[in-house]
Amino acid sequence: MAKRTRRCVDCKTDISNRGNKSTRCKxxxxxxxxxxxxxxxxxxxxxDDDGTCxxxxxxxxxxxxxxxxxxxxxxxxxxxxxxxCAACGVVFTPVRSDAVCCSSECNWRKQDARRRAVLPARSCxxxxxWYAPRRSDQKYCGTDCIxxxxxxxxxxxxxxxxxxxxxxxxxxxxxxxxxxxxxGVSDRDWRRLVNRYGGRCAYCGDKPDRVxxxxxxxxxxxxxxxxxxxxxxCLECNSAKRDLLLADFRxxxxxxxxxxxAAKKRLAERFGGERGVAGRHRFEQLALGIRCEPVRRASxxxxxxxxxxxxx
Numbered sequence: 001m002a003k004r005t006r007r008c009v010d011c012k013t014d015i016s017n018r019g020n021k022s023t024r025c026k027x028x029x030x031x032x033x034x035x036x037x038x039x040x041x042x043x044x045x046x047x048d049d050d051g052t053c054x055x056x057x058x059x060x061x062x063x064x065x066x067x068x069x070x071x072x073x074x075x076x077x078x079x080x081x082x083x084x085c086a087a088c089g090v091v092f093t094p095v096r097s098d099a100v101c102c103s104s105e106c107n108w109r110k111q112d113a114r115r116r117a118v119l120p121a122r123s124c125x126x127x128x129x130w131y132a133p134r135r136s137d138q139k140y141c142g143t144d145c146i147x148x149x150x151x152x153x154x155x156x157x158x159x160x161x162x163x164x165x166x167x168x169x170x171x172x173x174x175x176x177x178x179x180x181x182x183x184g185v186s187d188r189d190w191r192r193l194v195n196r197y198g199g200r201c202a203y204c205g206d207k208p209d210r211v212x213x214x215x216x217x218x219x220x221x222x223x224x225x226x227x228x229x230x231x232x233x234c235l236e237c238n239s240a241k242r243d244l245l246l247a248d249f250r251x252x253x254x255x256x257x258x259x260x261x262a263a264k265k266r267l268a269e270r271f272g273g274e275r276g277v278a279g280r281h282r283f284e285q286l287a288l289g290i291r292c293e294p295v296r297r298a299s300x301x302x303x304x305x306x307x308x309x310x311x312x
Contacts, residue, residue, distance in 0.1 A: 218244070
């Protein structure tokens, strides 16, 4: 039995090669989309709109056709359009296309107003009590409600010792920027590395809500800040590794495994829910090819192969 031919509802051309749900050919579908966008009052309009401009994909207030025409007529340079300042409301002509304030003072005033903005009340993730958050990403009403004991202890130490915490942050910043071999980690490479591990921790295999960037060779020991020296890790493993090398961290993990499992069980019974521990050591071993040795066996220190990560 021959297949029935499907035709476009507008121009009646054959569209059997398109998907089964398609009712129009590509030119008719594009024309219908442009017509809908042109009739939509919420869409931005081209400054030189003559009735044939598409409101989508505007550049500096113009469609692609009028934009290149204006560039050609103005010596290939188009000045920015005047706009109102987001802080004081004064109309100004910006130098950059992403400028929203007329001066640095207005920009600081806008940032201060954003910091002082009162966020709506929300419920604490742990105790379910209502509180007024200070940040948009805040989950807990206080330090005591943080379920991770290491993070909770670190927060309390930072609050009790603000000077030491500031000095530690400054020393880390210096180590991060003063290393001549640190080339930085771009957002694109970091996302690719996290997706490669499926959003899981490279050390324990858990899938946390927030993934931290951990340096395999710590910065305090001369490690560089590059994509070949970082791995995604949960906050627990990141804080437990500290400035240890990978072999030392593995030996400590083997020794503390029973105590850690008991602590996780107590936390699960207290706060509800249980984090899976299946696949421990598997993800990181596959990436680095490193096998953990028990502490009771004397073995030479395992070195870290250079060049691993998303760049290998």
